Amino acid sequence: MKKPSFIHLAFFFILFSAGALATQGYMPELKQQLKDTYTTLTTIAAPKEEKPEMPEAIEVELPELRVVPPIPKEVTKEYDKHLFAAEHNGFGLIEDEDHFKKLIEEEKLVLIDKGSGYEVMKLTHSHPYITPYSKAVLEEIGVAFQTIMESDSYFTLTSVTRTPKQQKSLRRRNSNATNGNSSHSYGASFDISYIRFNGKKNWSRKSQKKLEQVLEEFQKAGKIFYLKERKQRCYHVTVR
Secondary structure, three states, rough: OOOOOHHHHHHHHHHHHHHHHHHHHHHHHOOOOHHHHHHHHHHOOOOOOOOOOOOOOOOOOOOOOOOOHHHOOOOOOOHHHHHHHHHHHOOOOOOOOHHHHHHHHHHEEEEEEEEEEEOOOOOOOEEEEEOHHHHHHHHHHHHHHHHHHOOOEEEEEEEOEEOOHHHHHHHHHOOOOOOOOOOHHHEEOOOOOOOOOOOOEEEHHHHHHHHHHHHHHHHOOOEEEEEOOOOOOOOEEEEO
């Protein structure tokens, strides 16, 4: 479409201005006419509209909102961050074996065995149970590890959830085990070996670096805390 020239636009503007000035003389009469017309229209009875029946409300079950509490500034030690995260992760400290069994019955702790990218070795001082959310994060870590390795490689969990009694027993043989409450006693922590891959105790620098890269990304995303325990040759992971 051809655009109007500047001369045409100027001519139209002059005509419009002249018309506007001309209407000022009879504007009061025009306003009264509009008012009378509007009044007539509003006095005519409008047909009654039937409101459509509203459908019954459908109840939708929304997923539980998960709020990750920020770590207080006074919590500076790495392991204390794990403990803080574990304490705010779910049901609190596992008191004893009876409490542990009850949590399983209530499905607040769920079994883990093996999945994409991970397996759990035979455990002696812990139980292969964690919170459902912790399991979901573990599954994500396993898939991410397999993806970055571009193969069916998998890592091994060497320790999972402990009762206080198990923690006390472990302390006798492992000086690295904490003296107080352990983050392992909340169902939110697990240890991943960095010398066991694909079911074999065989150190692989490539596999270790790839695993650490995955854990670093998950920590940056605010999903976990992790630290390297050189004495136990594992990564201690706590789900936030």
